[in-house]
Amino acid sequence: MTHAPAPRTGPARPGGSAFRFVLLLGVVSLFADMTYEGARSITGPFLGTLGAGAAVISIVAGLGELLGYALRFAFGYAADRTGRYWPIALAGYTVQMTVVPLLALVGNWPAAAVLIVAERTGRAMRNPPRDAMLAHATGELGRGWVFGLREALDAAGGMVGPLLVALVVSLHGGYRGGFAVLAVPAVLTLVVLAVAWRQYPHPGELDVTKAPPDQQGLPRVFWLYLSGMALVALAYADYPLIAFHLGQTHVVAKAWVPVLYAVAMASEAVAALVLGRAFDRSGLLTVVAATVLTACFAPLVFLGNAVLAVIGVVLWGVGTAAQESVVKAVITGMVGSRRRAFAYGLFDTGFGVCWFLGSIALGLLYGYSLTALVAFSVAAQLAALPVLLATWRKLEGQHGDHASAPPGGADGATA
DSSP states (O other), X not given: OOOOXXXXXXXOOTTTHHHHHHHHHHHHHHHHHHHHHHHHHHHHHHHHHTTOOHHHHHHHHXXXXXXXXXXXXXXXXHHHHHOOHHHHXXXXXXXXXXXXXXGGGOOSHHHHHHHHHHHHHHHHHHHHHHHHHHHTTHHHHOHHHHHHHHHHHHHHHHHHHHHHHHHHHHHHSOHHHHHHHTHHHHHHHHHHHHHHHHHOSOGGGGOOBOOOOOOXXXXXHHHHHHHHHHHHHHHOXXXXXXXXXXXXXXXXXXXXXXHHHHHHHHHHHHHHHHHHHHHHHHTTHXXXXXHHHHTTHHHHHHHSOHHHHHHHHHXXXXXXXXXXXXXXXXXXXXXXXXXXXXXXXXXXXXXXXXHHHHHHHHHHHHHXXXXXXXXXXXXXXXXXHHHHHHHHHHHHHSTTOSTTOOTTOTTSOBO
């Protein structure tokens, strides 16, 4: 069995090397999000034009998310087992960036569904090794800031992509042109990723802090934390269902649906930076506060008028920012460096399974009662709060608490 080089115990390479590494991977995320979030902004209405109904759209989106999260367990384990973080990440990005433009060519919803699920599978392959490599830079820059900065760039791409698609849809009157134009950021994603690999072949060299000790299993607090976030996952609607609702009820015009998704991505970008900084001061309480806010998105989106729907989508974006940034930062402080990809993947598997189950429930409830859908979403998120608070208290009570420690490491020490 081979592993990536062990983290160094000396000072980091000079010249802001850790920051440049995070910035490069952030730019990769920016172009990747331009590609797949641009596509995601119109997949709901596009499936509708191919004959799919609300339940089918929600289940397809949920199945994609299920595989997009569940398979991370396998790829995270493989990355830690082999130490081949870069090759696995590149393979995942290649799959993901290839299938999105192909949506322009499909003629029926089952074929489109296969490509949508394949895109999520590629995301599953590349996320655990990427996050594990990013974690090496957190000692120098702070866990919340590293994951927050990457997510902010990620969300910036997620804002530009839907706007680009909206422009194409409004000019040419079709979704296929929107998918086709996304081939440009897809190619740029792979180019910048290759540059990052060439410049930082061994990201472990960036590690400057004392990480949590490697152990045979995962700490009990990890499972408690996962159970709380699983409730959040159950409650979270996929944007394709939101887009379908807005289009079907004419709350906003068809051409404005991807623009509204861009608004969500803009709020996600800002929230990621704010939450990242807040996490480095307050730890897990930042996740608790974000959950309180996002519990309000469902009634605003599904029961409100256009103005309330915009506010709801903004809060939805805040929630996705938390899930992709500070939620991961908590895990980084719980688990040693040689098991982080596995821990990220396992966490995402549990989160994704619950997201899929929630997507099925929300899709079925949509056809039955919007009020019931909203009640289910709000109740599940509120139920997560006491579990997350229990996780926070447990971490606070542990000697050498990693979840709320300063950037210098678990106990504030540096090598």
